[in-house]
Amino acid sequence: MQGYAIISGTMLVISLILSGAMAIAWISLGRQSHALSWSIAYLCYGVEILAQAIEAIRPATSDIIGPFELLFVLAPAALVAIGARQRVGLPARYRLFLTATLVALVIGDLPYLFPGRLGWTSTTSGLFxxxxxxxxxxxxxxxxxxxxPAEWAVTGAISVFILFELLLIITDLASQVPGHPERRELFLTIYLIGLTPVFVANGIGAILLLASDVAEQLRRLAANDPLTGVLNRRGFHDAALRAVSNGRRQRQPIAVAIADIDNFKSINDRYGHTAGDGTLSFISGCLTRGLRGGDVIGRIGGEEFALLLVNSSAQQAAEAMERIRAEIAAGFSEDGAPVPVTASFGAAAIPLSGGTSEQVLAEAMDRADKALYRSKLEGRNRTTLAS
Incomplete structure (x- = not known):
């Protein structure tokens, strides 16, 4: 009894700590729904452990607490699944999970309605x-x-949890066989010894996953332009450098292009900065739609964008930019008012031999920029291929 009380007290404290940590993460990290779901799950686990402790101290309360206790075993499991789906943007399907939880609750509580209690409550909760x-x-x-790495860690912890539940189910079913009271003792021993480390491992894994998600968000913020969503200058340089190195290893042609919005200052002056921001978003959308998977796009200046096209010659890149230029020239409207907008382009090939990847990228960017300058001098709204 003393050992059981110590384990129960420890588990209760751990549950509350993990629930509090998830709640703090929910408040501090943009109120992400999966952090809240996991916080409530660990709080429910704490309630279930508290109910077990009350039953151990006062066995007479088992018939009253037992049927409700199962709910605080099933609900956390459902909330963990819901939170995992919320994290990746999948539909939470609350109604489906609620229905499944209620069905499992009814099945698991049936032994309380019949004399002799067939003893499938633990098996039901384990399978669920x-x-x-x-x-x-x-x-x-x-x-x-x-x-x-955090996703691997969580998956490993969950896998151990699943194996632990399977072991509990097997020993629980074996303990139902009459004449073998030692099997019930085995079930309780496995449960008490294994629950704490498995529980803690999954809680730590969940916290690591939240921390990893935050780190990824910070990396995206550091590498992406907040207005258009494309890479910023630093993010483009790093991604382009990786693409160039890979293309040179595979001997695939690579090209770079630079786009600049024509007379962008006059758009801001005439229509306002809201229209200017809308124009930047429109241009980045046209550029993104005109590229293929594996191509790289970034906003490298106020109204200047850079594009790297993999497995593409300079001529093919110029043709792709010309198609995008024509789409941009069709114009767009901001709040119903027409905003005439065009863009000029310069394109250049990236050599597969010569200096380092850093050097050939910088040289190609310089030639594309000079080609862009020629487009501006020759009347704007055109694409020029570097010689």
Whole structure:
């Protein structure tokens, strides 16, 4: 009894600490819904542990607390799955998870309605938890990008949790066989010994995942232009340098282009800075739509954009820029008022041999900039290919 009380007290404190940490993350990190879901989940776990402690101290309360206790086992598992889906922008499907939780609650509480209690409450909660953890894992592991270390850590912790639940289910079912009271003792021993480290590991994993997400947000803020969403000058340089190095290794042609909005100051002066910001967003949208996957775009100045086109010759890059230039020249409207806007382009090839990737990128950018300058001198709203 003393050992059980110590473990229960420890688990209660850990649950409250993890719930508080998730709540602080929710408040401090832009009120992200998945942090709140996980905070409530750990709070529910704390309530369930408190209920277990009350039952241990006063066994007579088991018939009253037991049916409600199961809810605080099922709800956290569902909230963990919901939070994992919220984190990656998938539909939370609250109604579906609520229905599944209520069905599992009814099935798990049936033994309380019949004499003899068949003893499937632990099995029901274990199976439900495993299903929810599998749903969470499928949401956490990305399909279209590299898996982050924190995501691997969480997946590993969840996998251990699933194995722990399977072991509990097996020993619980074995303990239902009459004449083997030692099996019930085994179940309780595994539960008490294994719950704390598994629980703590998953909590730490969740916190690491939140911290990793924050770090990724900071990296994006540092590398992206907040107005247009494309890379800023530093972000473009780093991404372009990686693309150039990769293209040179694979002997693929690479080209760079620079675009500049014509008479942008007059747009700001005549229509206001709101129209100017809308023009920048419009231009970046046209440029982004005109590129392929793997190409790089960045805003490198006030109204100047740079583009790197992989597996593309200078002539192909110039043709792509000409198509984008024509789309921009069609104009756009801000608040219903026409805002005439055009852009000029310069394009150049990046040599696959010569100096370092840094050097050939800088030289190509310089030639593209000179070609852009010729476009300006020759009347704007045109594309010039560097000789």
């Amino acid at each position: 938890t495993i299903v929810m953890l599998l749903i969470a894992t499928s949401a956490i592991m990305p399909r279209i990008r590299r898996v982050e």
